[in-house]
Amino acid sequence: MTTQIAPSPAHRTDRMPRLLFGDNQFFGVNHMSEEKARQQAMRFQNLDSIVRVLDAACDEGIDTFMCTTHDRIGEICAHVRANPERYADFTFYPCMPYAHKYADAVTEDGMLGAIRRFLPEEGLFNAAFRGGRALATKDVEGIITLLVDAEMAAFRGVRTPVIWLQNVVVDLLLGLDFKDAFSIFDEHVRTRYGAEPGYITMNLPRALDMFDDIGLVNPIVCSNINKLGFRMSGGIEEYQAALRDRQFRAVAMSVFASGAIPPREALEWVCSQPQIESIVFGASSRANIAQTAELVAEFC
């Protein structure tokens, strides 16, 4: 009972920027070292320290922030709203859901309890109605759109031209073969937010097959793409074949393989791959941001 999605050219975004700024470093995520992750979490526990790095990125010409829907992102949105002149071109690419929030809630309240906990604050009557009906009639569409709206509440009044579904959810649904969930997300993001849906996955070749099945045309897909083949499920050759032969808008993440590949070598390799529209990277210092920008300008 898979719904086919009609191509929606009306909502196509323009080409994405070459460099997107990621947020792992701000929230204690580091795939190489738990100690490094903790130090970063300590360093960035105040909004000011995050804003200083975002400002540095803006000054280097990188003003698209690809971020989770972590609670603290709301503070950054508020800061951007409060300073419209400073952030005239600043753009968010929200990635939802912030999986740990849900995982912890499921542990405490069970599956349905967790869903109930995240009803959106806005339009409570509407939400409760939609939520209640969804639970009663097993209407998955209601639940998915409800959760997207809850996640998007923090981004009111800022620009969000691309809205991502996080890899934990994409890959869970991918493994389950739950095609309709993608169709529902896709449609809701386009119609309600006028945004382009994006999908983060650790299983690119398999995800592209599924997107083909449900008729997503030229989808935006973000996945690990690095010279080491680190966390590229299906193998680096299959990823390279996909970049060569499949039609999708590729965003490369983990291009440094969590620091295992030196920056110059990493970026030279990734820029030589076909069809890569954007690279998402995280950095904690102006020097590292500038270095990445310079190398990308040199190779891409």
Added chain:
Amino acid sequence: MKIGVVGLGKMGLSHLSMINAHPDVEVAGIVDSAGYLLDVLGKYTGMQRFSDYETMLDTVELDAVLIATPTRMHEPMVRAALERDLHVFCEKPLCLTSAESIALGELADERGLVTQVGYHNKFVGAFQEVRNLLDAKAIGQVTHVLAEAYGPVVLRAKGSTWRSRKSEGGGCLYDYAAHPIDLLTWYLGAPVGVGGSQLRRVFSDHTEDEVLATMYFEEGVSSQISVNWSDESCRKMTTKVTIWGTAGRIQADRQECQVYLRDTVEPPPGYQHGWNTKYTTELTDPTWFYLRGEEYSAQLDYFVQRVRAGKVEGVNTFQSAAVTDRALELISQDAAVGTSLRELRPAQPTPATTTDRMKRRIFRKQP
């Protein structure tokens, strides 16, 4: 290979997704007692669903079952599967008593069935590297181990799932501490005793949130256990082992393995005297599918390959899980006895040593 999946909670749903994506596996049935999720999956994925486990076993032709229900339900479900000659992958811990686990292991052995328990840390590259280093005697004779796990599971006085009920197998000991303790039994074998165990509540009403204990192993090796699932400072579960030996020290978590090697022994290939660090990027083998971590896919693939090859021996069999269950049981029993206050009693009238005199002075000063 046809498999049935039982229990669609957090772990069960992840397992279902990964095993369903496995090229050699067909999910022939899914079972859960809660109708909602089952209906959604049935409706949207076409998987054949059952609200009753026995009905699935009687209805569908299966090679194996994957059980991810609350721990209390493992024993009868595993037994029912083994009695039908099905191979079994069961979530950890295996049973609430080691006697049950041992009996299940014996039954599986009699029938030549493949068994595996979901202690996924044994499929983490850094923890495997620790095992390789210990096998190579890289740090000489092990003397002491510190096994830790911290995470933000129970952060307030609330909670209504089976994890908050001791009788179901919930609680920090069985649900959380089982992981580092299983690593210890993998590295050091079965414990010969435990002492100083404390199961402490922080927020929970009916279960412990902290596990502190000492475990004793053969050849005078000891280990401290420090586990707390009410630690908000960790973004997610963090498991760590630190091992001291006569020739060095190893410290490992999911991401990296740091090793100090003294010049009293020859370093293994790829290592040098002094500090060495191996990262997850070089220690991790790629998997066919990724969800939450390579180790989860890797353990399921390992199970599938063992079933295909009819390989009864392996990592995380019921026999090894029974050793861990025994360790958990010993800690429960030791904690129930209560804290030993022997050291605080006034000394007997024997010739006093300096230390004893000092202890008495300290004791008198206290109100």
